[in-house]
Each structure stands twice: as structure tokens, then as C-alpha cells.
Amino acid sequence: xxxxxxxxxxxxxxxxxxxxxxxxxxxxxxxxxxxxxxxxxxxxxxxxxxxxxxxxxxxxxxxxxxxxxxxxxxxxxxxxxxxxxxxxxxxxxxxxxxxxxxxxxxxxxxxxxxxxxxxxxxxxxxxxxxxxxxxxxxxxxxxxxxxxxxxxxxxxxxxxxxxxxxxxxxxxxxxxxxxxxxxxxxxxxxxxxxxxxxxxxxxxxxxxxxxxxxxxxxxxxxxxxxxxxxxxxxxxxxxxxxxxxxxxxxxxxxxxxxxxxxxxxxxxxxxxxxxxxxxxxxxxxxxxxxxxxxxxxxxxxxxxxxxxxxxxxxxxxxxxxxxxxxxxxxxxxxxxxxxxxxxxxxxxxxxxxxxxxxxxxxxxxxxxxxxxxxxxxxxxxxxxxxxxxxxxxxxxxxxxxxxxxxxxxxxxxxxxxxxxxxxxxxxxxxxxxxxxxxxxxxxxxxxxxxxxxxxxxxxxxxxxxxxxxxxxxxxxxxxxxxxxxxxxxxxxxxxxxxxxxxxxxxxxxxxxxxxxxxxxxxxxxxxxxxxxxxxxxxxxxxxxxxxxxxxxxxxxxxxxxxxxxxxxxxxxxxxxxxxxxxxxxxxxxxxxxxxxxxxxxxxxxxxxxxxxxxxxxxxxx
Amino acid sequence: xxxxxxxxxxxxxxxxxxxxxxxxxxxxxxxxxxxxxxxxxxxxxxxxxxxxxxxxxxxxxxxxxxxxxxxxxxxxxxxxxxxxxxxxxxxxxxxxxxxxxxxxxxxxxxxxxxxxxxxxxxxxxxxxxxxxxxxxxxxxxxxxxxxxxxxxxxxxxxxxxxxxxxxxxxxxxxx
Numbered sequence: 001x002x003x004x005x006x007x008x009x010x011x012x013x014x015x016x017x018x019x020x021x022x023x024x025x026x027x028x029x030x031x032x033x034x035x036x037x038x039x040x041x042x043x044x045x046x047x048x049x050x051x052x053x054x055x056x057x058x059x060x061x062x063x064x065x066x067x068x069x070x071x072x073x074x075x076x077x078x079x080x081x082x083x084x085x086x087x088x089x090x091x092x093x094x095x096x097x098x099x100x101x102x103x104x105x106x107x108x109x110x111x112x113x114x115x116x117x118x119x120x121x122x123x124x125x126x127x128x129x130x131x132x133x134x135x136x137x138x139x140x141x142x143x144x145x146x147x148x149x150x151x152x153x154x155x156x157x158x159x160x161x162x163x164x165x166x167x168x169x170x171x172x173x174x175x176x177x178x179x180x181x182x183x184x185x186x187x188x189x190x191x192x193x194x195x196x197x198x199x200x201x202x203x204x205x206x207x208x209x210x211x212x213x214x215x216x217x218x219x220x221x222x223x224x225x226x227x228x229x230x231x232x233x234x235x236x237x238x239x240x241x242x243x244x245x246x247x248x249x250x251x252x253x254x255x256x257x258x259x260x261x262x263x264x265x266x267x268x269x270x271x272x273x274x275x276x277x278x279x280x281x282x283x284x285x286x287x288x289x290x291x292x293x294x295x296x297x298x299x300x301x302x303x304x305x306x307x308x309x310x311x312x313x314x315x316x317x318x319x320x321x322x323x324x325x326x327x328x329x330x331x332x333x334x335x336x337x338x339x340x341x342x343x344x345x346x347x348x349x350x351x352x353x354x355x356x357x358x359x360x361x362x363x364x365x366x367x368x369x370x371x372x373x374x375x376x377x378x379x380x381x382x383x384x385x386x387x388x389x390x391x392x393x394x395x396x397x398x399x400x401x402x403x404x405x406x407x408x409x410x411x412x413x414x415x416x417x418x419x420x421x422x423x424x425x426x427x428x429x430x431x432x433x434x435x436x437x438x439x440x441x442x443x444x445x446x447x448x449x450x451x452x453x454x455x456x457x458x459x460x461x462x463x464x465x466x467x468x469x470x471x472x473x474x475x476x477x478x479x480x481x482x483x484x485x486x487x488x489x490x491x492x493x494x495x496x497x498x499x500x501x502x503x504x505x506x507x508x509x510x511x512x513x514x515x516x517x518x519x520x521x522x523x524x525x526x527x528x529x530x531x532x533x534x535x536x537x538x539x540x541x542x543x544x545x546x547x548x549x550x551x552x553x554x555x556x557x558x559x560x561x562x563x564x565x566x567x568x569x570x571x572x573x574x575x576x577x578x579x580x581x582x583x584x585x586x587x588x589x590x591x592x593x594x595x596x597x598x599x600x601x602x603x604x605x606x607x608x609x610x611x612x613x614x615x616x617x618x619x620x621x
Numbered sequence: 622x623x624x625x626x627x628x629x630x631x632x633x634x635x636x637x638x639x640x641x642x643x644x645x646x647x648x649x650x651x652x653x654x655x656x657x658x659x660x661x662x663x664x665x666x667x668x669x670x671x672x673x674x675x676x677x678x679x680x681x682x683x684x685x686x687x688x689x690x691x692x693x694x695x696x697x698x699x700x701x702x703x704x705x706x707x708x709x710x711x712x713x714x715x716x717x718x719x720x721x722x723x724x725x726x727x728x729x730x731x732x733x734x735x736x737x738x739x740x741x742x743x744x745x746x747x748x749x750x751x752x753x754x755x756x757x758x759x760x761x762x763x764x765x766x767x768x769x770x771x772x773x774x775x776x777x778x779x780x781x782x783x784x785x786x787x788x789x790x791x792x793x794x795x796x
Contacts, residue, residue, distance in 0.1 A: 280650070280777035282719055282770070303719050304773065307766035319769035326773060327781035 016090070016110035019097065020048055025063060025106060027051065037080060037090070037110055054080035054088070063094060063106060070096045070103050077117045080110075089117035147243040151226065153200060158238060167245075169215025185211035185219045192224075200239065203228055209246060221247040273338075273348070273367035275306065279360060281326035290367075295341025306367075311337040311345055318350075329354050329361075335374070338367060346371035381483065395455050396584055402452040409445050416441060465503050465592075470536040470546070471496040473506065477513045484521045490530040492517070498537035499544045504612060508588045512546070515585045516608050520550035525603065539611065549607040554600045585610075644727060646680070646694040647704050648720045648770060650777060651713040653687040659738045663747070666734045670749050673732040678703060680729050684736035685753060688778040689713055692771060694727045720770060728760040753779045 010017055016034030018027055024047040030038065038053035052060060059075055066073050075092040082088050093109040141148040141161045150159040157176045165172055168183055184192055188210035199206035205227040211219035226241025267274045267287040274287040282303035291297055294309055301308075307315050307322075314336050325332040332352040337345035352365035420434055427433070474494050478485065485492060502509065517532060524530040528551065535547045582596075589596050593614050600606035657665070662684065669682065673693070678700075680693035695703065708716050735751040738744045745752075756775060759768035 281773040302722070302766070302770075304766045304770040307769055308764065315765040319765050319772070323769060323772045323776060327776055 015112075016108070018108040018110075019105055020063070020067075020108060021097075021105035023067070024049070025067060028105070034108070034110060037082060037088075039082070054082045055092075056081065059092065066094045066096055067103060067106055070098075072096060077113055077120075087114070088112065089114045144242075145245075149226075149241055149243070151196075151200075151239045151241070153237055155197060155200060164243075167214060168212070183213040185213070187211075196224075196226075199226075205239070205241075209250070212243070220245055221250045272369070275365045277303075277352070277363035277365065279326075279354075279362065281322060281363065283365075293338075293340055306350075309338045311339070325352070326363075332365070335370070347374035399452055399455040400583075402448045402455070405448050406445075406452075409441065409448060413441050413445070465505055468502050468504055468506055468509055469496075470500060470502050470509070473509050474513055474534055477510055477517060480514065481518055481521065484518065488521055488524055488530050490521055490524075490532060493531070493533045495534065496536040498535075500536070502536065502544050502546075502612065504592070508592065512585050512588055512610060513548075515582065516548040516610075519582070519608075520548060520552060520606070523550070523552040523555070523606070525551060525553050525605075544612050546610040546612070547607060548610075549605065551605040554602040554604050554606050556602060557598065557600055643696055643723075644694060644725070645697045645700050645721065645723045646692060646728075646767075647700055647718065648692045648774060649690065649704070649707070649716055649718045650774065651689045651716040653684075653689055653713050654711065656687050657684060657712075657736075659740055659744075662734075662736055662738065663744075666747065666750060669734070670732060676703070679727050679732050681732070681751075681756070682734045683753070683756070683775060683778040684734070685779045690774040690778045692729075692774070693732070694724065694729060697723070719774070720767070726762060728762040 010029075011031045013031055014033055016037050017029070017031040018034045018038075019029040020026060021028045026045055026047050027043045028045075030044060035042075038051070041051070043051040043053065048055070048063060049060060055063075056078065059078060062073055062075065065071075073094045075094070077089045078092050080088045080090055089112070090110040091113050093107075093111075095107040095109070096103045097105040097107050099105075142163070144161075145163070146161075147163045147167060148159075148161040149157060149164070152158050155177075157180065160176060162172075164170075168179075170179055170183075181189060181193060192208065192210045195208050196206060205225070207223070207225040209221055209223050212222045214220050223244045223246045224241060225244075226239040229238045229240060231237050264285075264287075267285075268289070270287065271289055272287075273290040273293055275283050275290060276285045277283045283301070283306060284303070286298050286301055286306075290301070290306075294301065296305070304319070304322075307319050310318050318334065318336055321334060322332060324330070331354070332350065335347060335349050338348045339345050347370050348367040349370050350365065350367045352363050354361050354363050416437065425431075425434075471494055474496070478492060478494075484490070513534070517534065520532045521530055531551045533547070533549045535549070537545055537547070539545045586596050589610055589612070592612070594610065594612045595614065597609045597611070598606065599609075665682075673679070676695060676699050678693050678695040680691060682691040682693075683689070691707075693700065693703065704718070704721075731749065733749040733751055735753050735756045737753060741752065744750050753775075759771040761768075763771065
């Protein structure tokens with residue numbers, strides 16, 4: 001019963017138990033756990049060499065040795081060859097069984113240690129991996145340009161990478177904790193020690209800059225950054241960090257800051273409005289003078305606030321031009337009136353250009369006060385125009401007067417001759433008086449002729465004809481009229497392709513063009529900007545013709561064209577003028593053997609056609 | 622259609638405490654953190670429109686290739702709160718406030734959004750949506766300086782390619 005009980009316990013033991021008997025080591029007892037190791041076939045009675053089961057060959061040899069020598073042996077973590085998925089490891093104990101002091105067999109214990117063995121192997125692999133990572137970390141920390149370090153909670157250096165020694169020139173045997181604070185620039189030392197201690201106390205990382213003495217005695221700016229290594233209870237024990245040399249960057253940004261401050265100071269000292277804008281066109285800086293001039297702060301002005309300073313009638317055009325320049329990158333330039341803090345507008349040239357460099361495009365602008373010049377120029381221009389007009393009128397008047405007085409003088413002479421022949425005079429002094437009268441009449445006639453000649457010469461009416469480039473002369477004339485062209489926003493078309501040259505007096509051609517074009521610019525239609533077409537071409541008869549056509553207000557033509565060109569006859573009494581322009585044009589043209597034609601429609605426009613030469617055209621007298 | 626809606630601005634029902642002198646407008650530029658998909662844009666449009674109608678916020682939001690710009694008008698407290706929320710929104714960064722000024726009256730009748738959807742078909746009919754080239758000229762009730770600012774913002778968001786219509790947008794250029 002007791003024997004049976006023991007057998008049961010043995011059979012159910014979680015470790016494998018078997019007995020082997022005799023020289024051949026035949027299985028005599030196999031418990032359940034051992035049967036699981038040996039495989040499905042029942043091995044009882046078989047020699048172990050025949051039914052080797054999972055036992056490796058060298059273990060079989062060991063069994064034989066144990067049987068022979070009687071010395072027990074334990075094979076630790078012996079790998080068994082079972083059919084199972086993974087390897088199975090067992091501690092196999094071999095005990096000799098003594099029967100009458102003679103070895104009669106072996107007792108076999110197999111304890112499964114697979115889990116332990118796997119854990120051991122994993123630990124081993126991890127150790128190898130850790131060593132590899134450690135080596136990598138070491139290589140990385142020792143080749144990076146930064147100095148790496150580890151500090152404990154008390155501020156003692158646990159580790160510093162070799163770069164520190166290279167940088168400071170200290171021997172590897174030096175006392176790191178003693179020497180390090182001494183290498184910090186005296187001005188920074190206290191701050192650094194305080195900051196790192198404060199960070200350690202608070203259990204946080206740090207990031208600060210200080211000057212550290214290099215091997216050559218120069219102090220270089222370093223950036224020190226470190227983070228605490230947190231341990232389970234939440235108590236940081238070590239700080240790991242790096243020191244990076246930031247000296248050059250710091251110097252550079254210092255220099256840039258200085259440069260910017262100097263430029264800003266310069267910009268603020270100039271008595272001009274200076275500003276800079278982003279690539280998108282938003283003004284980000286106005287200099288102090290802008291604020292003084294406008295009486296508004298940069299904030300009050302805002303990114304497009306300069307437009308508010310302009311005269312209301314100019315704002316839209318200014319804004320449009322600015323948007324256009326931002327879109328295209330073209331420089332900005334225009335003349336505007338800008339409001340001063342006291343409400344007075346002063347003329348300014350506003351110029352802005354785009355600067356493109358490695359920092360990306362930016363706009364730099366300046367507004368230059370040209371008010372005095374502008375006003376002076378306006379006054380001078382007005383005076384000049386008035387004088388020129390007065391001069392022209394005077395010339396015309398003298399010329400006309402001398403011309404028109406010729407006939408009465410002629411009549412007077414006729415009458416006088418009549419009188420001398422037909423009448424008798426009793427007075428003895430009569431003959432002398434008549435002589436004096438005759439002399440006076442001749443004098444008057446001469447004076448009139450000279451007067452007319454003088455004016456004619458002066459106006460170049462009798463200037464010699466030369467070959468002229470019509471386009472050139474017309475452009476000169478337009479240059480003189482540019483104020484009117486700009487004011488009326490006129491479009492003037494020049495087309496001299498068909499007849500580019502003309503043989504004529506230069507001053508005459510100029511005078512004709514000047515009068516006709518300025519007329520066209522003067523009598524504009526109120527609803528549209530003037531469009532003036534100047535065309536030089538050859539008539540059907542091959543004669544040069546000039547046409548000046550406008551889209552102005554037009555006029556009612558009298559039944560015959562002649563009255564248009566009478567002196568002082570004005571078609572548009574509401575528009576300023578002396579009324580001699582067309583008269584003069586006509587005189588010039590007829591004096592050189594040509595004629596002038598006009599066609600006009602009220603509200604549509606007027607066209608003047610100048611036939612320079614009459615030769616070969618008998619129809620026109 | 623939009624020109625007409627601008628003119629209705631004055632006729633907008635007055636929200637509580639509405640007064641011509643207690644309004645402000647804010648304009649900002651920013652960059653989207655991720656490019657916004659059609660769906661993102663539509664969700665943004667729906668969400669903003671709902672919120673803005675509720676809080677009587679009017680204006681316009683422009684989006685193109687990650688560039689964002691918005692002009693909105695509201696009562697000062699509403700506008701400030703809205704901007705603060707916008708500035709904290711993680712979907713965009715580099716928020717650059719260009720202008721923050723009191724205004725005497727609204728210039729926009731409603732709130733709308735303009736962007737280039739990849740699939741424009743479904744968007745055309747959406748309430749409050751505009752194709753960028755359909756963005757109307759800045760309302761004439763804006764000062765010319767502010768109108769120029771809006772033009773520049775359009776230019777910054779959409780680039781000069783679509784800027785052709787704006788060349789005529791400022792008052793006075795149309796004729």
C-alpha cells in the first residue's frame with residue numbers, strides 16, 4: 001500500500017523521473033513527466049542507447065561514465081531534442097543506484113528549466129546589445145563637436161567628453177570639479193553657478209550661455225543645455241547635457257544688431273520720410289521724421305497708412321500704383337501732396353525700390369519734400385506761359401497792325417498826290433510843306449514795312465526752307481506742350497510714315513503745329529480726354545499734306561471757311577485765347593503758297609488740313 | 622451679385638448693442654500648418670459661417686496654397702475674442718496681425734470665403750463661397766488705405782497671377 005502510494009507520487013511528480021538498470025541501461029521506470037520528454041512510444045525495457053529519445057549523444061556517454069564510475073553528475077541546462085516547437089532545456093541529474101555496494105543502474109531526474117534558460121539567454125543578448133549601444137553612444141559623444149557632460153545632484157561632474165580637455169587644454173588628470181568654475185569668465189561665473197544650482201534644486205533642465213576659457217586663453221561664448229534624468233521615485237539624480245560653442249553666431253548677431261541699430265539711428269536722423277515694407281507691401285517701419293511730419297505713430301499709420309496722408313484726389317492712383325509695383329517688383333516713383341501734422345499739404349517725391357538679398361525681398365522707400373521747388377516751378381511755368389503768350393500776341397498785333405496800316409497809308413499817298421496835282425496853294429511856304437508831308441508819308445510807309453519785316457524775321461516767317469523731319473519737329477512741339485498734354489490726359493498720335501520729310505521753314509512748321517495742336521488740346525470735349533491725331537501724308541496729286549484731327553467740342557463753321565481765320569475772331573468765347581492763332585497759321589501757309597482747310601462737327605471734333613504747296617493744284621487760289 | 626450684397630450692408634438688421642461707433646475690423650495673414658483639402662475647406666466654411674452669423678461677424682477669408690488671410694468686422698469684444706481664438710488655432714501658424722482699428726460702419730454684408738477648390742463643381746453653389754477671381758473689389762466704404770491693404774492681402778494670398786482683376790479694383794480705376 002505504502003509502496004503503491006510512493007509510486008503514485010513519483011509518477012505525478014512535475015519533474016521527469018526514470019530508472020535505468022544494468023549495463024545496457026534499460027528503462028525500468030518512467031513517470032508521466034519523463035514519458036512526455038521521451039515521446040509517445042513506450043520505452044520501458046528498452047536500452048537507453050536504443051531509445052535515446054531527446055538525450056543528446058554526449059549525455060548518453062556521460063550516463064555510461066556515471067554507471068561505470070558511480071559518481072553522480074548534473075547536466076545543467078541540457079538542450080533536449082524533442083519534436084516540440086522550441087528547444088527544451090532541462091537540468092538532468094544522473095544518480096548511480098547502489099545494490100549491495102554494486103552499481104546496478106541509474107536514477108534519472110530531468111527538471112525543465114527552459115524558461116530560466118531563455119531568460120538567461122535574453123539577458124545575455126541584452127548585455128551584448130547594451131555594450132553595442134554604449135560603444136555607439138561613446139563614439140557619438142566623443143566625435144560630436146559639442147562637449148557632453150553628466151552632473152550629479154550635488155553638482156559634481158560624473159563624466160565629461162574628451163572634447164572638454166581638447167577645448168580647455170587641461171590635462172586628463174585635472175580635478176574637473178575644482179577647475180571648471182575657474183575657467184568660466186569671472187563676469188559670468190556667479191551667474192552660471194547660481195543658475196545651475198537653482199535648476200538642480202528645482203529638478204529641471206537648464207539652458208544658458210557663458211564664456212569659457214579656451215586652451216589659448218581666449219574666452220569663447222558657450223551654450224550650456226542639460227536635462228535631468230528622472231528615476232522611478234521622481235527624484236532626478238543626474239543631469240546630462242552638452243556645451244556648444246556659439247561664439248561666432250553670437251558675435252554675428254551682435255554685429256547685426258549693432259548694424260541695424262546704427263541704420264535705424266541713421267534713418268531716424270534724416271529729415272526725410274523713410275520707411276521699409278515687407279515683400280507683400282505692408283509698411284513695417286516708419287522713421288522718426290515720418291512720425292514728426294505726420295503727427296502719427298507707426299501704429300496709427302498702419303501698414304498702408306501712408307496713403308491716408310496723401311491728398312484725397314491722389315490716393316486711389318497712389319494705391320493702385322503701389323499694388324502694381326508689389327505685383328511686378330517695379331520701382332515706385334511719383335509726386336504727391338502729403339499732409340503735414342498741421343493739415344498743410346506739401347509736394348513730395350515718393351520713391352521705393354525692392355531690395356532682394358538672402359533675407360528675401362524687402363521694400364525701401366523715401367519721400368522727399370520738393371514742395372518749394374514744385375511751387376517755384378509752377379510759378380515760373382505760369383509766368384513763362386503768360387510771357388510767351390503776351391510776346392506772341394504783341395508780335396501778331398504789331399505785324400497785323402503794320403499790315404493793316406499799309407492800305408490807309410497807300411490811300412493817303414494817293415489822295416495826297418491827287419491833291420498836289422489838282423489844287424493850287426497861295427501860301428509861299430506851301431511847296432516846302434508839301435515836300436515835308438511827302439517825306440513824312442514815305443517815312444511812315446518805310447517804318448511800317450520795317451516793322452512788318454522785323455516781326456516777320458523774328459518769327460522766322462521768311463526763314464529759308466530746309467528739309468525737315470516732320471516727326472522730329474512735331475515731337476519738339478509736343479515737348480513744349482507736355483504740361484497741357486498731361487493736364488488733359490490727352491493721347492497724341494503721330495503718324496509721319498507716309499510723308500516723313502517736308503521742305504519748309506523750321507519756325508513756320510513749328511508755329512503751325514504748335515497752334516493746331518494747342519487748339520486741339522484747348523477745345524476738348526468735356527466728357528472725354530482729348531485724342532489728337534497728327535498725320536503727314538501725300539495728297540492724290542503727290543503734294544505733302546498735314547492733318548490735325550481731334551475729338552474735341554467742334555464748332556459751327558460759317559458758310560465760307562475764311563472768317564475762321566480772321567484775327568481776333570474767336571470761335572469759343574468761353575475759352576481763353578487771343579483769337580490770332582489760326583489767323584497766323586493761315587498767314588504763314590498762304591505766304592508760302594499753300595492753303596488751310598477745316599471741317600468740324602459740333603460735339604464730334606475738328607480736323608484741320610494743311611496743303612503746304614499749291615503748285616499743280618489750280619483749283620485752289 | 623456681391624456688389625449688391627455690399628450695398629445691403631447698411632440695411633443689415635442691427636444686432637444687440639449695435640452702434641456705428643462700436644465696431645472694429647481686424648486683418649491678419651497666416652500660414653496653414655498642413656495644406657487644406659477640399660473637405661477641410663468646406664468644413665471650415667461651414668463652421669465659420671455658422672459661428673459668424675451667430676456672432677454677427679462679417680468679412681472675408683482668403684485661402685490659397687497654404688496662405689491664409691482674413692478681414693473680419695464685429696463688435697470689439699467679439700472681434701478680440703475671435704482673434705484670440707484664431708491666434709491659438711493649431712491649424713495655422715505665423716499669424717501676423719496687419720490692422721486692428723475701430724470703424725464707423727461695416728463694409729461687408731456677410732461673411733464669405735474665397736479659395737481654389739480642387740473640384741470646383743460642388744462649391745460654386747455653396748453659400749458664402751467665392752472663386753478667387755470672383756473676389757469683388759474692396760467695398761468703397763473702406764478708406765483707400767484699407768482698400769489697398771485688402772488688395773495687397775489678395776496679392777499675398779493668391780499671387781500676382783490672379784491679380785489682374787484687382788488692377789481695376791480701386792475706386793477711380795474702373796472708368
